[in-house]
Amino acid sequence: MRDPADLYELTGDALRVPEGLHLVAGLTGFADAGGAVSQFNEYLLDRLDSTVVATFDADVLLDYRARRPIIYFDQDHLTNYQASTLRLYLATDEIGQPFLFLAGFEPDFRWEQFTAAVLELVLRFKVASTTWVHAIPMPVPHTRPIGVTVSGNRSDLIETMSVWRPHTQVPSNVLHLVEYRLSASGATVVGFVLLVPHYLADTEFPSTALSALESTSAATGLIFPTDHLREQNREFVARIDEQVAENPELGKLVGTLEARYDAYMEGSTLRSPLTDEDGELPSADEIAAELEKFLAIRRTKDDGSAS
Structure with missing residues (x-):
């Protein structure tokens, strides 16, 4: 070598x-x-x-x-x-x-x-x-x-x-x-x-x-x-939560992830946060599609082109 x-x-x-x-x-x-x-x-x-x-x-x-x-x-x-x-x-x-x-x-x-x-x-x-x-x-x-x-x-x-x-x-x-x-x-x-x-x-x-x-x-x-980073995170999460609240389908998908996460963390029979043998896991594409509009708006604001 x-x-x-x-x-x-x-x-x-x-x-x-x-x-x-x-x-x-x-x-x-x-x-x-x-x-x-x-x-x-x-x-x-x-x-x-x-x-x-x-x-x-x-x-x-x-x-x-x-x-x-x-x-x-x-x-x-x-x-x-x-x-x-x-x-x-x-x-x-x-x-x-x-x-x-x-x-x-x-x-x-x-x-x-x-x-x-x-x-x-x-x-x-x-x-x-x-x-x-x-x-x-x-x-x-x-x-x-x-x-x-x-x-x-x-x-x-x-x-x-x-x-x-x-x-x-x-x-x-x-x-x-x-x-x-x-x-x-x-x-x-x-x-x-x-x-x-x-x-x-x-x-x-x-x-x-x-x-x-x-x-x-x-x-x-x-x-x-980390103070500045925590403030950035609060603003970022608030915008996502706003989109979730306005879209019932997105809210359902996130809710499913929450339930599976909580069950896993509480020691349920789920093998990991990745799997659920009894149901379909929401895909990244499903949730990403619902967030696409939000992210596009965010990029526009960051570029300073929004009024």
Whole structure:
């Protein structure tokens, strides 16, 4: 295997990283339901003080044809090229606690070399624990808390927080591989998979970012500012609830999801929130169709084109 260090370049600030910090990771690209990871990353980088300590080589790791960077066409010339980045940051939480934050795109290539590079950095900085977040769509209602499936070797978090523990094969992302290798090496690692309402999977649902922050806090003791995000979530949910109240069919579908969710959480014979042997599960398309008008109105307002 190629030298893992070939994939990244340390900055001068790497010399001032304290030993024994928590590493938090969120990589975008695959199945980011509700925009959970992208919102999580953006919120932390916008709200917290941070500095880059390592930059990964995008030209080696990224398939530009599959995920093209954005450039702005200004009438007759090009400007504001937005390069895709994958970086390790030294950040501080709301009360000044430092931690490492790995954020950016999920690599398309060289997973084994990238994973070895992350493990190399974990050893270099004597990382205390690694926590990562991911999000998948599930047939659960937006009126209930975002649940999580917990993996890794933090049995305390698995016992207290993991609401769904399936036996199943899943398409992996690179942080699954990182967790697998860290766990095999005996390092402390935990992954949180957020279970996002499937009919909101293609939106930016603020509740998903809140759940990612809260899960990370539970694993690390880090404190994050969330007031602004909570206000955004209240407004978002209020608009959805308005649509539900005005549409009896949509209300019935959401009510069915609520009943199945509540029965599962109360320990009924349902195998999981995904299944119900006695009835049909409302599809994402059914609910999404009812919400289409609402989302179109929301995008119009966000663009400033509505009166």
